[in-house]
Amino acid sequence: MKIMLFRQLFDEESSTYTYLIADRSLKQALLVDPVLEQVERDRKLLYELQLTLKYCLETHIHADHITGTGKLRGITGCLVIVPENAPVNCADGFLRDREVLKLGDVIIEAIATPGHTDSHSAYLVNNKAVLTGDALFIRGCGRTDFQGGNAGVLYDSVTQRLFTLPDETLVYPAHDYNGHSVSTIREEKQYNPRFLGRDRPQFITFMNNLNLPDPKKMIKAVPANQKCGNI
């Protein structure tokens, strides 16, 4: 049996993936990007797997759903960890670019990947899988038109920090809207239509002309998430 437990969990309303990662021998876990409405599901799963929640990590301040970090901290006493410079007043810790968080045999390395928001981190798990947040989706990427988003900065994050990981690195995004669960860096370099055949200026022009409506929950979610979802 592998020492690391890795579970992908889905919130259908916001199409958000939450990741439960644990060291089975230590029986300690962390959650990445938990969703407020799914806290009871996640709490129950932790209980059944007999895992103690040590950390809740955010890839960024979300605009489309309210985070479950604050509620989970209230229940479990876990520490809430967010990317360096994330505009939150409630975090227990911040992870700088290339900083490492260890949980037994589980090693999480932060990769600063701004552009979707101005403080965004991907998390490399045991050098095998990368949780890409909203920087890189499977055949897509996050939008860049609010919360300090910047298309050029996102282009640099994806092409210089994520596409430079080994080809076989598994890609686990924070959202998927087409029923995909996992990809690889090789696949995204080969087939991601947002980046394929576009240089930096072309990507900026493309992203700046998406003209997407604001996320439905944005007005409520962003200020709530700056307080760890304590609304």
Add this chain to the structure above:
Amino acid sequence: MKIMLFRQLFDEESSTYTYLIADRSLKQALLVDPVLEQVERDRKLLYELQLTLKYCLETHIHADHITGTGKLRGITGCLVIVPENAPVNCADGFLRDREVLKLGDVIIEAIATPGHTDSHSAYLVNNKAVLTGDALFIRGCGRTDFQGGNAGVLYDSVTQRLFTLPDETLVYPAHDYNGHSVSTIREEKQYNPRFLGRDRPQFITFMNNLNLPDPKKMIKAVPANQKCGNI
């Protein structure tokens, strides 16, 4: 790199999981329980991964969505394989209980698991993961009130054929309605509320009193699926 590729795919409308399994060195693949509306997604993924689709397998005749097997056969020339005794007029082959299908290093063993429907098969993949169809869900199970469903038979299938697999066997169901993606036989034996604390007569009584409405698509889906989704 592992020789077997394993991808879980989701259809949000019907909450159906489709599984893409392939031998990377042979570049040959099979799909289990493809959904008609997702055929283009699946075809594109096969193309991008440079895989030839050899087989489409069904765990059973579905009542809640229309299968993509017929359409995929038309596009790729794959063979459509269904459980023994499944009432379909379009299959290229049938798998009996304990019969094995090989695709290079990928070994799929059929486990007859009737009860949700009268012809239902789970598929054991390389003795490590079991695709449980609608016989066993994560903390749940399929209903037993139509298509020859029988609660006592399902109880026997789950407790005698699935719960007797090694504890660490990964459980991949055909549906999930709560955002779970995977479980283990150990977890389901310990925590599945449908079976926990219920003997066979109690399970039958419980299942026979669920009084669920028919699936919305049932009238259309069952006859369509008896023709491999050729509607």
